[in-house]
Amino acid sequence: MQCLAVLATLLALTSAAAAVLEPRQTTACNNSPDLCSRSYSAITHLGAHNSPFLRDASTSFSTSGNHYFNSTIQLDAGVRMLTAQVHRSDRGWLLCHTSCDLMDAGLLSDWLGEVKIWMDNNPSDVVSLLLVNSDNATPGDLATEFTRSGITEYSYTPPSSTAPQITWPTLQDLISANTRLMTFVASLNPSQVDSTNAYLMDEFTFIFETAFDNTDPSNFTCTADRPSSLRGRTAEAVSSGRMPLQNHFLYDTQLFGIEAPDEANITSTNAPADRPGNMGDAAEACRREWAKPPVFILVDFFDQGPAIATVDRLNGVTNPIGRTPPPARDTMTSGAGSSRALPLGLVTLVNQVKNGANPNLGEWIWAAADWSKTLGGWDTSP
Numbered sequence: 001m002q003c004l005a006v007l008a009t010l011l012a013l014t015s016a017a018a019a020v021l022e023p024r025q026t027t028a029c030n031n032s033p034d035l036c037s038r039s040y041s042a043i044t045h046l047g048a049h050n051s052p053f054l055r056d057a058s059t060s061f062s063t064s065g066n067h068y069f070n071s072t073i074q075l076d077a078g079v080r081m082l083t084a085q086v087h088r089s090d091r092g093w094l095l096c097h098t099s100c101d102l103m104d105a106g107l108l109s110d111w112l113g114e115v116k117i118w119m120d121n122n123p124s125d126v127v128s129l130l131l132v133n134s135d136n137a138t139p140g141d142l143a144t145e146f147t148r149s150g151i152t153e154y155s156y157t158p159p160s161s162t163a164p165q166i167t168w169p170t171l172q173d174l175i176s177a178n179t180r181l182m183t184f185v186a187s188l189n190p191s192q193v194d195s196t197n198a199y200l201m202d203e204f205t206f207i208f209e210t211a212f213d214n215t216d217p218s219n220f221t222c223t224a225d226r227p228s229s230l231r232g233r234t235a236e237a238v239s240s241g242r243m244p245l246q247n248h249f250l251y252d253t254q255l256f257g258i259e260a261p262d263e264a265n266i267t268s269t270n271a272p273a274d275r276p277g278n279m280g281d282a283a284e285a286c287r288r289e290w291a292k293p294p295v296f297i298l299v300d301f302f303d304q305g306p307a308i309a310t311v312d313r314l315n316g317v318t319n320p321i322g323r324t325p326p327p328a329r330d331t332m333t334s335g336a337g338s339s340r341a342l343p344l345g346l347v348t349l350v351n352q353v354k355n356g357a358n359p360n361l362g363e364w365i366w367a368a369a370d371w372s373k374t375l376g377g378w379d380t381s382p
Contacts, residue, residue, distance in 0.1 A: 028321040029171035030080055030125055035315065036175075040168040040182070041243050044283075044314040045128055046307060047081030047298040048074045049249050052105040053097045055263070056330040063260045064103045066249075066300045068329040071111065075118050076324040078308045081128040081296050084111065086142070088135040093145050096134075108142075112149035119154055119180060122322075126174050127154075128182040128296070130203060139188055143197035146183075154181040155199035162190045164206055164241035207296070208237040210286070212247040215259070217268065217277020220248065222286035234289065243295035246286055248279050250300075261300045270305025272313065280310045287314070303329075 029036040035043055048067060051074060055065025067074065071082055086108055087096040095111055097103035105111065108131075119127060131142070146152045156179040158165050174180050186203040193200060204227035211225040224230045224237035238244065250262035250269055268275035279299065287293040293314045299307045303326045312320065 028124055029175060031078055031320040031322050032315070032317045033321070034317060036172040037170055039170055040126065040174065041165075041295055042168075043171070043295070044293050044311050045080040045296050046078060046302065046311040047083060047128075047130070047245075047296050048079045048302045049083055049247070049298040049300050050085065050097060050261075051079075051082035052084050052095050052111055053103055054105075055261075059103065061330070061332055062103060063254070063263075064097050066097075066261045067302060069303065069326045071114055072118050073324075073326050074302055075115075075122070075125075075127065077303060077326050078311075078320065078323045079302050080126065081130060081298070082115065083130040083132065083298060084108075085132040085134050086137060088137070093137060093141065107145075109145040109148040112146060112151045116149055116151040116154070119151070123178075123180075124175055126171050126180045126182070128184070130184045130186065130296075132186050133188065139193045139197040139200050142185065142200055146197075146199075151181060152199065154178060156180070156182050157199045158201055158206070161193045161198055161201065162205065166241045204242075206242060207245050208240070208242040209245045210247050212249075212298075213251065213259075214247070214249070215251050215253060215262075217250070217265070219250075220277055220282045222246070222289040238290050238292070244286065244290055244292070245296040245298065246283065246294040247298050248282055249298065250277070263301065266301045266304045270299055270301065270307040272305065272309040279305060279307060280313065283310055283314060 027033055030043070030045075048071070050066035051071045053059075053064065053066045054068070054070060055061055055063070056068055059065050069077075074082065084095045084105075085097060087094050087100055089096075089100055091107065093108045094100055095105040095108055097105070115127065115129070119125070133142075143152075146155070156169075156174060169177075169179075181199075182201070183199055184201045184203040184207060188200060188202040190202050190205060193202075208224045208230055209226045210222060211219070214220060222234065223232060224234040225232075230237040230240070230242075248269065250265055251259035252262040252264065254260050262269070265277070269277055269279065271278040272280035279297070283294060283297060297307075297311065299305075302308075308323075312318070
């Protein structure tokens with residue numbers, strides 16, 4: 001009996017040790033256990049168009065801003081693709097909205113560092129980046145910024161840089177391998193990609209997009225627009241193996257014909273149903289036309305609609321785990337003096353003039369567009 005008791009004790013200790021050593025199983029991938037076994041390309045990922053460009057107190061509520069909340073809050077709330085524009089400047093590679101004189105969101109490496117911190121703290125999530133390569137950065141240029149931020153440890157590298165990938169890993173595969181960061185760049189020359197930066201994927205080798213320059217709810221279509229070689233050839237784009245990206249945001253035409261994110265119609269644009277140009281019906285229309293749902297849907301003001309409701313419906317997610325709703329947002333009248341805030345572009349130009357600069361006509365036009373859009377909302381009392 002004593003021997004049996006000793007044996008039982010040893011078995012119990014062995015089981016306990018095995019439980020301690022066994023890797024902890026992921027209970028949710030991208031906020032749902034139901035997504036873990038699904039391929040990366042068989043899931044719809046909510047994307048924040050121009051993620052770092054904000055319309056809040058930090059930018060004096062610039063009408064060029066695409067979101068009320070920063071990239072970390074976007075990720076907390078369930079956004080899983082972040083897009084940004086990359087520009088060259090004297091200070092290095094910056095995130096700028098069309099022009100660094102219009103909206104400068106700082107160094108690319110700093111923003112990548114912000115995303116890395118979020119990924120450090122959220123080990124069961126796969127994140128995608130889409131960088132618009134506005135000033136033709138080489139793969140080496142971008143790789144330097146990625147290395148500086150430390151985020152390359154999470155990077156996924158495709159089997160080929162020059163052909164669409166037909167089969168993608170599951171979310172659980174990516175999480176287990178800790179290759180949880182997908183990085184697409186519009187555009188790169190695939191022939192310039194080498195083994196040191198092969199995690200940088202030329203967007204249009206792997207993705208096709210619908211048109212992005214929409215100014216009316218009736219403009220939304222499912223027709224392939226980019227790459228230009230597949231423009232209007234939607235069936236060919238789908239059969240090529242490229243993942244479909246649906247652009248679902250509107251521009252508002254301001255003074256001098258300048259376009260800015262359309263905030264006035266955002267509750268309709270991002271709605272899951274029942275509104276003109278709503279996101280839910282548009283996504284369903286593309287799912288029917290493509291015989292598959294969009295892999296990515298890009299929106300402005302991601303928290304409105306709410307946009308995530310359409311993505312959850314496409315993914316069949318009914319009980320998301322681990323999301324944090326955005327906080328109350330800044331308003332033009334909150335905080336001391338904020339109701340008198342001038343557009344950031346105008347402030348920048350005024351400061352440049354004070355320092356002896358001579359801004360060109362185009363820069364003043366941008367500032368005038370910001371002024372004309374927001375003037376009606378300011379407190380103009382003496």
